[in-house]
Amino acid sequence: xxxxxxxxxxxxxxxxxxxxxxxxxxxxxxxxxxxxxxxxxxxxxxxxxxxxxxxxxxxxxxxxxxxxxxxxxxxxxxxxxxxxxxxxxxxxxxxxxxxxxxxxxxxxxxxxxxxxxxxxxxxxxxxxxxxxxxxxxxxxxxxxxxxxxxxxxxxxxxxxxxxxxxxxxxxxxxxxxxxxxxxxxxxxxxxxxxxxxxxxxxxxxxxxxxxxxxxxxxxxxxxxxxxxxxxxxxxxxxxxxxxxxxxxxxxxxxxxxxxxxxxxxxxxxxxxxxxxxxxxxxxxxxxxx
Amino acid sequence: xxxxxxxxxxxxxxxxxxxxxxxxxxxxxxxxxxxxxxxxxxxxxxxxxxxxxxxxxxxxxxxxxxxxxxxxxxxxxxxxxxxxxxxxxxxxxxxxxxxxxxxxxxxxxxxxxxxxxxxxxxxxxxxxxxxxxxxxxxxxxxxxxxxxxxxxxxxxxxxxxxxxxxxxxxxxxxxxxxxxxxxxxxxxxxxxxxxxxxxxxxxxxxxxxxxxxxxxxxxxxxxxxxxxxxxxxxxxxxxxxxxxxxxxxxxxxxxxxxxxxxxxxxxxxxxxxxxxxxxxxxxxxxxxxxxxxxxxxxxxxxxxxxxxxxxxxxxxxxxxxxxxxxxxxxxxxxxxxxxxxxxxxxxxxxxxxxxxxxxxxxxxxxxxxxxxxxxxx
Numbered sequence: 257x258x259x260x261x262x263x264x265x266x267x268x269x270x271x272x273x274x275x276x277x278x279x280x281x282x283x284x285x286x287x288x289x290x291x292x293x294x295x296x297x298x299x300x301x302x303x304x305x306x307x308x309x310x311x312x313x314x315x316x317x318x319x320x321x322x323x324x325x326x327x328x329x330x331x332x333x334x335x336x337x338x339x340x341x342x343x344x345x346x347x348x349x350x351x352x353x354x355x356x357x358x359x360x361x362x363x364x365x366x367x368x369x370x371x372x373x374x375x376x377x378x379x380x381x382x383x384x385x386x387x388x389x390x391x392x393x394x395x396x397x398x399x400x401x402x403x404x405x406x407x408x409x410x411x412x413x414x415x416x417x418x419x420x421x422x423x424x425x426x427x428x429x430x431x432x433x434x435x436x437x438x439x440x441x442x443x444x445x446x447x448x449x450x451x452x453x454x455x456x457x458x459x460x461x462x463x464x465x466x467x468x469x470x471x472x473x474x475x476x477x478x479x480x481x482x483x484x485x486x487x488x489x490x491x492x493x494x495x496x497x498x499x500x501x502x503x504x505x506x507x508x509x510x511x512x513x514x515x516x517x518x519x520x521x522x523x524x525x526x527x528x529x530x531x532x533x534x535x536x537x538x539x540x541x542x543x544x545x
Numbered sequence: 546x547x548x549x550x551x552x553x554x555x556x557x558x559x560x561x562x563x564x565x566x567x568x569x570x571x572x573x574x575x576x577x578x579x580x581x582x583x584x585x586x587x588x589x590x591x592x593x594x595x596x597x598x599x600x601x602x603x604x605x606x607x608x609x610x611x612x613x614x615x616x617x618x619x620x621x622x623x624x625x626x627x628x629x630x631x632x633x634x635x636x637x638x639x640x641x642x643x644x645x646x647x648x649x650x651x652x653x654x655x656x657x658x659x660x661x662x663x664x665x666x667x668x669x670x671x672x673x674x675x676x677x678x679x680x681x682x683x684x685x686x687x688x689x690x691x692x693x694x695x696x697x698x699x700x701x702x703x704x705x706x707x708x709x710x711x712x713x714x715x716x717x718x719x720x721x722x723x724x725x726x727x728x729x730x731x732x733x734x735x736x737x738x739x740x741x742x743x744x745x746x747x748x749x750x751x752x753x754x755x756x757x758x759x760x761x762x763x764x765x766x767x768x769x770x771x772x773x774x775x776x777x778x779x780x781x782x783x784x785x786x787x788x789x790x791x792x793x794x795x796x797x798x799x800x801x802x803x804x805x806x807x808x809x810x811x812x813x814x815x816x817x818x819x820x821x822x823x824x825x826x827x828x829x830x831x832x833x834x835x836x837x838x839x840x841x842x843x844x845x846x847x848x849x850x851x852x853x854x855x856x857x858x859x860x861x862x863x864x865x866x867x868x869x870x871x872x873x874x875x876x877x878x879x880x881x882x883x884x885x886x887x888x889x890x891x892x893x894x895x896x897x898x899x900x901x902x903x904x905x906x907x908x909x910x911x912x913x914x915x916x917x918x919x920x921x922x
Contacts, residue, residue, distance in 0.1 A: 342763055344921050364550050367765040378760035380567065387566050394559020395764040397552030 275464070278471035279413035283406070284444045287320050287476030293356065295320045295447050295478030296341065300350030303336050310336040312501045313350070318478045318494075320446065323469065325492035326482040327529065333501040334482045335375070335451065341480065342372050342449050355446045368396065371440035375451040375482075377432050381425020385416055385435055388424050389442065396443040410438035413468070430461040437465065441472065448472060450481040454488065466491055486526035495525075497532055504536045556766040560774035564748075568778060577743060582736050582786045586793040589732030590725065599627040600683050603637040603649030606630070610657035612698075619694050620650070625686040634671075641673055648672035648683050660698075729798050730882040731855035733790040734875045735846070737813065738853075740786045741820030742827070742845030743838065744779045749828035749913075750837040762921055768914045776821055783817040784810075794886065804885030808895055812881045815902035819874040820845060822909025829916045849875035877901045 294317035301314040311333040318324040326334040339345040341352045343363050352359045355369035379388045389410065393403045411417055414434040419427055424435060433453065440448060450469070454462040466488070473479050481492065489495050490509050497505040497512065505512055513522040517535055522528035550556075568574045604620060606613050621628045629646065631637040637649040651669040659666040670687055672680035699706040752758040761771065791809065794800045824841050831837045850856065852866070853875035859867055870876045877898040884891050 344759065344762055346921065364765045364767060367763060368552070372760075372763040374759050374763070376756050376759070378755075378757045380563070380757055381755060382570050383563070383566055387563070391559050391563040391566075392760075392764070394562065395556050395761075395766060397555045397765075399555050399558075 275467045278468045280410065280438075280441060280468045281471035281475055283409050284441075284472055284475040284477055287446055289476075291319055291321070293320070294318060294353070295322075295355055296324070296480055297353045298337065298341060298350070299352070301337055301340050301347050301352055302349040303340060303345060304348040309501050311340070311498075314496075314498070314503055315350075316496050316503075316506060318480060320478050321473050321476045322494065323473050323479045323481065323492045325489045325495040326480065326498060327484065327489045327495050328482075328498035329484065329533075332498045334498050336501075337498065338449065338451055338480070338482055342370060343367055368443075369445055370447040370449055371443065371445040372449045373436050373440040373451060373453055375455065377436060379424050379432075379435060379439060381423060383424060384421050385424055385427070386420045388435065389439060392439040393442045398443055406442045406444075410442055414438045430457045433457050433461065433465070437468070444477075446477055448477055448479045450479065452482055452484075454483075454485070462488075486524065486529065489529075490525050497529060499533050499536055500540070502536075505532050550765065550767065550770075552765070553767070553770055556764065557770055557774040560761075560766065560771065561777055564775055564778045568782070574744075574782070577740060578782045578786050579789060581740060582789045583793065585736045585739070586729075586732060586790055586797070589735065590729050590793070590798050598624055600625060600647050600679060600686075601645065602626045602628055602683065603631045603640060603646045604628050605632070605634055605637055605649060605651045607654040608652050608656035612657035612660055613652045615698075616652060616656075616691075616694055620687075620690060623686075623690055625683075625690070637671075641671065644673070646673075647676060647679050650687065725798060726800060726887055727883060728855075729794045729800055730886045731853070731879045733787070733794060734816075734853060734879040734882055735849050735855060736790055737783065737787055737816060737878070738820050738849035738875045739842070739846045741783050741817055742824035742841040744782060745776065745821045745824030746828050746837040746841035747834050748775060748779065749825055750832055750834040753832035754834055762917075768917050769910075772825065772910065772913050772917070776825065779821055780814070780817055783821060784813065787813045787817075800886050802886055803889040805890050808881070808890045808892075809885050811899055812878060812885070812895060812902075815899045815906065816874060816878040818906030819902045819909065822906050822913065823874070825913045826909050826916065829913050848873045852876065853879050855879055874902060874905050 296318040298314050298316050301311055302309070303311045314333070314337050316324070326337060328334045336345060340347050341354065341359070343359050343366060346360070354366040357366040357369060359366045380391070383391070386407070389407045390403065393399075393406055398406055411420065414437065416431070416435060416438060419431055419435075424432065427435065433456075437450075437453065440450070448469075453469075454465050457465075469479055469481070470491075481488070483489055492509065494506070494508050495512060496503060505515055507515065509525050512525060512532070513528045516522050516528050516531040522531060602620075604617055606617055617628070617630070620626055629640075631640070631649065634649075634651060637646060640646040641649060649671050651671070653666060653669070656666045656668075668687075668691060670684060672683050674680050696706075749758075752761060762768075766774070787809075791802075795802050823845060824837075827840045827844065828837050831840060852859075852870045852873045854870070855875070859870050859876070862870070881891075881895045881898050884894065
């Protein structure tokens, strides 16, 4: 868990200035005492909408401190899987647990244990940054001085100070994303769900984000992240590749590069990804023929 | 949701605070809560009236005797009529056609002579039958005035004259028989129905339209908790609107207030639970602010206006329509409201109505939570 294969990604984005240690992560309690207890578990998650199967028999588990990527094209089923795991959709079959809580039994407790950053900005555009943070903190049960401390910490770590009294809807995209990340980690959850956290932001913000995500994971928080950026997937400890609602591969980025047919090693995760998708297509077409 | 959530009240408080912050930032809420009741109360109270005063009436005196002049003067002094003298029927008819007159009265030639000889002269009234209410009221007002005039005249000539029968009518609770007394409490019901359903019609739809519902649903609060927390601020606003309406009724229109504030508070709270729930269900169902507003107006305002007994008495509706009135919440509000103003507290009548309204509230609340649950099912 300590050595992270992010040298390539970090180097690519590095503008030379070393990053300060993440102040966002420091508030997270160390949660590495139960490394074998899965922080997130998907057990045969399936979601059907009528005849359409949006996700079929998806299984994986994420350990505390692990960054787990869901990689796949749009509409592949990663969002559906994601939504089932944060209680926004109910599985047709299978079940999911977050921090040991079954989502179908203890939905509120499971949600309390997770921080969620949706793909689409879903805070209140008419309210100020401060009001939004206050609301989210309260919704997760933080009040009084604990709330004040949490908000101050997030504001300082993400540089939101100058925007506190601005309406959230008028912020530049990068600041909006920082606010959304800040809102997701106010209650220092043991599980963090990030749905395409860096889509549409510039490389500097992406670097900053991954710096925080890596540091938070290092404290023992499990991070589930969806992405279609190959370099971001490269930064994950393990990746699940989803296409056409099914799992087509699962493993570390290294394992995925080695898993392509023909015994070769793909030059990049991107190359491995396309090769895997291609193989699936051929298998499916062969089965149909 | 199966276990008690120890942080429930904190989460609920956070949602309420957020809702208040948004209300505060949105000037249209102020318009809805303060200006709309003022405007509607003014309209309903002054413009919508079932009383007929100063009906434009023509008078053609073909007799030109002292008796006919006396009758004409009596009519002119009566506030029900605004008399315009015409020379002939031919001159009055075009005015009736154009709407300048609502009707005209003809005193026939030989009126005084017939009276003196003990015959009963006939006075003719021609009214505009296309304005049914005005025409009927004009006829009955004229009938009453003529009878009074006849009796007064008989007494003048014969001190011992006694009318054969007399009716002493006491219009309890509304001695001046002002339709305003009945209309204003009803108008409060209509205004509350409209504001209540409009207030909440917007709030869920807004969350869906702006994509914030996702974030709200991913927080740990339970769905019933979410719905109740969102409702509460609008309930307070609804009560504020009600208070404005009541103030206008008492201070502006001089209505008595013979019941208690407790009764008013309980009845309007139960009613708000029903209409706020209705608006919320519409909002969660349409997920679109515009459609939601249209729906709220159609389903909240129109039935309340037509089927609540406000304009048309329920007892005189066809039986099928009478059944339909049972699903209109305003039907259960307006009679208690009228009592609170004009009669006093009649708990035996209030309680069934309050229970019915709370039933509506519970029904809508369950439907809303189910509708939202289905979306994450």
